Amino acid sequence: MTSLPDLYTRAQSAAAYIRTLTPLVPAVGIILGSGLGSFASAVENPVTIPYATIPHFPQSTVEGHSGNLILGTIAGVPVAVMQGRVHAYEGYTMPEVTFPTRVLGLLGCKTLIVTNAAGGIKPTYKPGSLVAISDHINLTGTNAALGPNEPRFATNETSGYRFFDMTTAYPAALRAIAVEEAAKQGYILEEGVYLAVLGPSYETAAEIRAFRTLGADLVGMSTVHEVIIARHMGIPVLGLSLVTNPAAGVSNEVIHHEEVMDIGRQVESRFSALLTAIIPRL
Numbered sequence: 001m002t003s004l005p006d007l008y009t010r011a012q013s014a015a016a017y018i019r020t021l022t023p024l025v026p027a028v029g030i031i032l033g034s035g036l037g038s039f040a041s042a043v044e045n046p047v048t049i050p051y052a053t054i055p056h057f058p059q060s061t062v063e064g065h066s067g068n069l070i071l072g073t074i075a076g077v078p079v080a081v082m083q084g085r086v087h088a089y090e091g092y093t094m095p096e097v098t099f100p101t102r103v104l105g106l107l108g109c110k111t112l113i114v115t116n117a118a119g120g121i122k123p124t125y126k127p128g129s130l131v132a133i134s135d136h137i138n139l140t141g142t143n144a145a146l147g148p149n150e151p152r153f154a155t156n157e158t159s160g161y162r163f164f165d166m167t168t169a170y171p172a173a174l175r176a177i178a179v180e181e182a183a184k185q186g187y188i189l190e191e192g193v194y195l196a197v198l199g200p201s202y203e204t205a206a207e208i209r210a211f212r213t214l215g216a217d218l219v220g221m222s223t224v225h226e227v228i229i230a231r232h233m234g235i236p237v238l239g240l241s242l243v244t245n246p247a248a249g250v251s252n253e254v255i256h257h258e259e260v261m262d263i264g265r266q267v268e269s270r271f272s273a274l275l276t277a278i279i280p281r282l
């Protein structure tokens with residue numbers, strides 16, 4: 001029996017395969033969350049690569065997450081867009097969940113934009129609100145960088161270490177660009193702290209009360225693992241959450257995945273316009 005090559009070799013073979021399909025070197029990587037996949041149609045001269053065809057790439061099992069990597073340009077900037085992600089709650093391991101992030105880094109992405117659908121803990125957030133993630137609280141019970149350190153994933157001299165700083169994972173300068181572009185488009189992009197749980201059950205009302213006390217404004221089941229790996233690789237992150245519902249107990253509503261998808265569809269043009277304005281400024 002042949003054993004799997006090591007993680008770095010697997011990520012390199014995925015990147016090498018992608019390079020056989022397009023000479024484009026992406027400057028910005030974008031991971032699209034639940035209900036936000038339609039931004040992929042804004043990519044110009046797209047080369048669409050189904051995850052299923054990429055060596056070692058994980059497949060999403062969640063409704064609302066199609067599985068394509070799309071390389072092309074947005075406002076002239078070369079980008080790699082992940083239409084759909086995989087989550088730990090699907091049963092994927094940390095190396096699997098963060099594999100696409102590693103591949104985006106190896107392909108050359110200098111900035112990563114991560115997006116997600118989140119529950120709003122802060123009472124002023126409404127379904128449809130877009131929020132720039134200022135920081136996160138990882139309550140998933142695991143860490144994406146678990147396991148042997150692999151310094152070859154470093155993209156510069158200040159990354160690839162066993163222990164690494166997280167205080168600058170979401171640089172204020174990137175958030176400021178997003179806030180400015182939203183203002184130009186006529187609305188206020190708020191900033192907030194994203195708290196990640198494992199899922200797939202939505203949170204209880206008691207958990208949400210506890211999370212509010214802890215300083216969380218948003219809750220979701222993704223993103224933090226990708227951000228940790230991006231940080232390990234030395235890639236700065238802009239995180240954008242779409243508030244799809246008030247978190248448990250914030251209103252009396254019951255939470256459904258369908259409403260998460262519906263809100264995504266309602267804001268898709270606003271969301272695409274914001275991303276399109278941000279990307280040339282990164």
Ligand code: CYT
Pocket residue numbers: 117118119120202203219220221244245246247248255260
């Ligand atoms: N909503 C969501 N919790 C929520 O309430 N989209 C993720 C997690």
